[in-house]
Amino acid sequence: MADKAVQVALRIRPLVTSEISKGCKDVLEVYPDISQVRIRDSDRAFTYNHIFGPHATQNEVFDRCIHHMIRNLFSGYNLTILAYGQTGSGKTHTMGTAYSGEEDMGVIPRAVSEIFKHVRDNFTYDFALSVSFMELYQEVLYDLLADKSREQCVLDIREDSNKGVLIPGLTEVPVENARSVLEALMRGSKSRVTGATNMNAQSSRSHAIFTINVLMQNKTEW
Numbered sequence: 001m002a003d004k005a006v007q008v009a010l011r012i013r014p015l016v017t018s019e020i021s022k023g024c025k026d027v028l029e030v031y032p033d034i035s036q037v038r039i040r041d042s043d044r045a046f047t048y049n050h051i052f053g054p055h056a057t058q059n060e061v062f063d064r065c066i067h068h069m070i071r072n073l074f075s076g077y078n079l080t081i082l083a084y085g086q087t088g089s090g091k092t093h094t095m096g097t098a099y100s101g102e103e104d105m106g107v108i109p110r111a112v113s114e115i116f117k118h119v120r121d122n123f124t125y126d127f128a129l130s131v132s133f134m135e136l137y138q139e140v141l142y143d144l145l146a147d148k149s150r151e152q153c154v155l156d157i158r159e160d161s162n163k164g165v166l167i168p169g170l171t172e173v174p175v176e177n178a179r180s181v182l183e184a185l186m187r188g189s190k191s192r193v194t195g196a197t198n199m200n201a202q203s204s205r206s207h208a209i210f211t212i213n214v215l216m217q218n219k220t221e222w
Contacts, residue, residue: 008048009061011052011056026040027039031051035051058096065107066111071118074122081111094106094107096109099186109178109182126217126219127217129215131172131212132172133145134208135206135207135209137206141155142154156169
């Protein structure tokens, strides 16, 4: 695979209204040409693979960090996109796990669209796609796509010597197009735990993993 195995991008969100009203100021100086940030009035600097300032768009983040990696899925590689940061830092916004069809799309909806472009343009293989969505909240794992009450959606994590880590009973929903994937994403997102914070009135209060499984079968092997 031509791409580096692990790449790290830093996205700096703009100050929110409550921070501005308190007189908060930006403390990071961004040097995009060398992918570096420096803490203002100090000698502390940090370098990343990609850096996005407060005015970067969702499209810029996807195009520079994710778009070129989607093709690796169709070469048999696993692709994981992880958002890490404190509460209110913009993880849900960037990833797009709370996408409702109205706001600017984040990483996941854009990746879904790109995946189905590859599927439509590939005439050599038959494809079967499915999605799953799980949430880890207070050390309990929940299935967000199960048609049950939340109390009945608790999952166990098990380890198999041959198959590795397994989650028995996790719901996998077959999907045929980008719209059906986004419908599953929106349905699962509504079941996530949220709560008010100083940064966000509806902050996600848990960790979530949305998985897209792509199975390929060469048509000449049938």
